[in-house]
Amino acid sequence: xxxxxxxxxxxxxxxxxxxxxxxxxxxxxxxxxxxxxxxxxxxxxxxxxxxxxxxxxxxxxxxxxxxxxxxxxxxxxxxxxxxxxxxxxxxxxxxxxxxxxxxxxxxxxxxxxxxxxxxxxxxxxxxxxx
Numbered sequence: 001x002x003x004x005x006x007x008x009x010x011x012x013x014x015x016x017x018x019x020x021x022x023x024x025x026x027x028x029x030x031x032x033x034x035x036x037x038x039x040x041x042x043x044x045x046x047x048x049x050x051x052x053x054x055x056x057x058x059x060x061x062x063x064x065x066x067x068x069x070x071x072x073x074x075x076x077x078x079x080x081x082x083x084x085x086x087x088x089x090x091x092x093x094x095x096x097x098x099x100x101x102x103x104x105x106x107x108x109x110x111x112x113x114x115x116x117x118x119x120x121x122x123x124x125x126x127x128x129x130x
Contacts, residue, residue, distance in 0.1 A: 006048040007055075013037060014067065031070065038071055047079075054083035058090070 001009075014034065021030040041049055056068035057080060065087075072080045 001048075003048055003051060006045070007052050010037075010049065010052050014064070018063065030067070034067060034071060035074060038075055050077050050079040053077060054080050057083040057087050 014030075017030040017033040020033075021027050038046070038049060053068045053071055056064045057072070059065045059068070068080075071077070072084070
């Protein structure tokens with residue numbers, strides 16, 4: 001299977017599980033199904049899935065991007081680090097465009113843990129470099 005075929009199948013599966021989740025008004029259905037899908041991939045399929053998730057991280061669609069970040073966090077996908085850095089750069093540019101007072105300041109993306117009721121999670125946070 002080529003990467004393009006794999007990408008199309010993964011996107012179709014993503015759409016179907018979200019349709020099901022919306023039908024039952026339970027967003028966790030989609031999350032559980034995507035976790036199960038990723039778990040059953042062999043090494044070659046995981047490599048292709050990691051590439052697709054790296055693309056999804058840069059998606060303009062919030063739901064797609066959220067699911068990609070969730071899978072990357074859950075399965076500790078280190079191959080996604082370049083995509084996460086690109087996302088941080090893109091978001092930094094967006095924040096500087098929205099907040100003109102921040103223009104010209106150097107920023108560095110860092111992964112910082114934060115706590116929630118569901119346990120420890122990670123997010124990308126932009127900090128001003130001193």
